[in-house]
Amino acid sequence: MRSIDFDISLAKGYVDFEALYTGSNTDRPLVVVNATRANCVSAFVKKVFHCCWLMADFDGTLTMGSQWDDARNLMGPERAEVDRVALKRWTESDRSFQSECEFIFGTVDLLCESGLTQGQLFAVARAQRPRPGALELLHSFELSVDGSEYPDHIVRSFIVSYGMDCYICEWASHNGVFAKVLALKLRWDKDSKLIGYYADTVVVGTNKGNKAKEVHERFGVIPSLQLVLADAPSDKDLFHDKSVNVLILPHTEVEEAISKFRRKGLPDVWNLVDAILVGDSLEPLYEMRRNHTAVAKLGQ
């Protein structure tokens, strides 16, 4: 059995969390449980253990990187520069539905101009590294029915992303993950060249909440038994008031801007999150699924 190599603490309020975050060891993940949503560490751990469904953001949550960085690397230097300028404009914008759509559709248009093929996009998707523990966590939600010749799977994991459906599906299939993906669907010609997108399938920050609601209704998800995982306060609409909401806040950030983006708005979502996972690994959550009694003892 693996040793449990992370810390878990209870925070009474956001100020408490800030103090724990500032004093945390960068080599060791720290789970900070929000005392206003779970009155003790073991109550939170049990909630995670009993969850039957997982809903997760993709970039920066299940993976360490960004599919849009990958896409930018495939469009050539001049188009990449145009896209970078658009990205800056978007990050400084009001993040309305319109501005979010303009950015994502603009990026896909640049990819179309560059003559992107499905094979090129799928190759970078397969190379995108999952966060440590991400695959184990996803697998812990898979339900296979034994006794039949072919395993019968029921969807228990949902990936809701401001990204590209086929990129995430390829990543999932390459990593043996069975999940329903909700993200922008791309259009390809008969030679597998990118020719556009289906605008009505777009998922952006401002409609993630509606997508989450659709999933609940269509798949009969009970919100209180759903673990929701995200890496930015802008994903807050994925968090149902009754679901078990966890925000991952990595210690190490390649760019300071990403770090600022993640922390911006954190006090505003504090009341909605059950815990903040400080670190680069999702292993603490997997440990709670695997051995909740041992993890609960850590907080005593």
Ligand SMILES: [Mg+2]
């Ligand atoms: Mg993200």
